[in-house]
Amino acid sequence: MHITENHIKSILEKKEFSKEDITVLLQADKVQRQLIYAKSVEIKEKYIGKYTYFRGLIEFSNLCVKDCYYCGIRKSNQNSERYNLSDEQILQAVAFAHKNKYGSIVLQSGERSDKAFTDRISNLLKTITKNHNGELGITLSLGEQSLDVYSDWVQSGAHRYLLRIESTNRDLYYKIHPNDAAHAYEQRLEALCNTRRAGLQAGTGVMVALPFQTYEDLADDLLFFQNFDVDMVGMGPYIEHSDTPLFGVKAELMPLIDRFDLTMKMIAVLRIMMKDINIAAATALQAIDPIGREKAIRVGANIIMPNITPSENRKNYQLYDNKPCIDEGADDCTTCMEERIQLSGDEIGYGLRGDSPHFFNRGKSL
Ligand code: SAH
Ligand code: SF4
Numbered sequence: 001m002h003i004t005e006n007h008i009k010s011i012l013e014k015k016e017f018s019k020e021d022i023t024v025l026l027q028a029d030k031v032q033r034q035l036i037y038a039k040s041v042e043i044k045e046k047y048i049g050k051y052t053y054f055r056g057l058i059e060f061s062n063l064c065v066k067d068c069y070y071c072g073i074r075k076s077n078q079n080s081e082r083y084n085l086s087d088e089q090i091l092q093a094v095a096f097a098h099k100n101k102y103g104s105i106v107l108q109s110g111e112r113s114d115k116a117f118t119d120r121i122s123n124l125l126k127t128i129t130k131n132h133n134g135e136l137g138i139t140l141s142l143g144e145q146s147l148d149v150y151s152d153w154v155q156s157g158a159h160r161y162l163l164r165i166e167s168t169n170r171d172l173y174y175k176i177h178p179n180d181a182a183h184a185y186e187q188r189l190e191a192l193c194n195t196r197r198a199g200l201q202a203g204t205g206v207m208v209a210l211p212f213q214t215y216e217d218l219a220d221d222l223l224f225f226q227n228f229d230v231d232m233v234g235m236g237p238y239i240e241h242s243d244t245p246l247f248g249v250k251a252e253l254m255p256l257i258d259r260f261d262l263t264m265k266m267i268a269v270l271r272i273m274m275k276d277i278n279i280a281a282a283t284a285l286q287a288i289d290p291i292g293r294e295k296a297i298r299v300g301a302n303i304i305m306p307n308i309t310p311s312e313n314r315k316n317y318q319l320y321d322n323k324p325c326i327d328e329g330a331d332d333c334t335t336c337m338e339e340r341i342q343l344s345g346d347e348i349g350y351g352l353r354g355d356s357p358h359f360f361n362r363g364k365s366l
Helices: 005-012 019-026 033-047 087-099 115-131 147-156 170-176 185-197 215-228 245-252 256-273 283-288 292-299 330-343 357-361
Strands: 051-061 104-109 137-141 160-162 201-204 232-237 278-281
Touching: 005 019, 005 033, 019 215, 019 256, 033 256, 033 292, 051 087, 087 104, 087 115, 104 115, 115 137, 115 147, 147 185, 160 232, 170 185, 185 201, 201 215, 215 256, 232 256, 232 283, 256 278, 256 283, 256 292, 278 292, 283 292, 292 330
Parallel strands: 051 104, 104 137, 137 160, 160 201, 201 232, 232 278
Antiparallel strands: none
């Protein structure tokens, strides 16, 4: 398709984008994409302001019952050295976040739904809320659970949930997941709906530039976020892991830099479509470009999740090859990030929870 600058300009003037419009925007070249970024920056300034919020990310365990074809900690990967942080280690990391005025934390792990696991999370949530007087925003990213479990976690102190739909193209979903009951697409969708029913701020997202993924698929993904009226989105480039089945179709992939650029366009277009949601600058961007997350902040994202997992465990939470920050302690990461964010003109919302404005604006016309 030959795309002209005028075509991009005329699309950017519309109030609503069609699937075709988005497909065109995602194919904008190096020069044309600056038009998209100019618009997304303007919208971010108006509806979000200049604050970037930190969420201290604690990847507390890589034990997982699932077998997603793309992920390095899938249960069948025998090369993954398994770990599970103690409550004390988790609480220490949380205290680090609070002390350093990160407004929020994210607890993430492989998926488990046994009672010992779900009860442990409830207890941790209660302890964190008590220890820090309810001052920290708490996001969970612990995979698919029942409505009862999500509700119990809300009662115990959780505010938000991240559950990426990974891809809204059902056929593609089954190319990247086993086609069985444990990995059913409908179940993931139902779980996402249940996070909202339980009263959590609902976050989802997709991997960008997956093998076999088309621009039309990505346009559908963005329209899905809009129709679902999601509060938060995290999208990162797909990066292959050599110990996974999907590594076998590596030849289908775009070069890393193109995956990066496409993710940036996805973030910018989404910011134009959903003005007041929280958009995370995914860690996977940093695996491709050392300042990848800060670049995402510049084109529309407003959330960064510094990794505060104890350094010795980070190397084992390898979802993809070359995961960044593996050797750094939490302090190193934060200091350099703060400087880079200030360089891009934003400020860090220290001590602020930075909830999704959309969650509170729902129903209002912007
Ligand atoms: N187990 C939970 C949370 C941990 S995985 C869950 O699956 O929801 C968090 C996210 O990492 C996934 O949603 C997926 O989008 C991303 N991820 C996994 N493997 C990846 C890879 N190879 N490249 C890029 N992102 C990946
Ligand atoms: Fe487990 Fe999540 Fe990785 Fe799937 S993406 S294998 S659920 S950690």
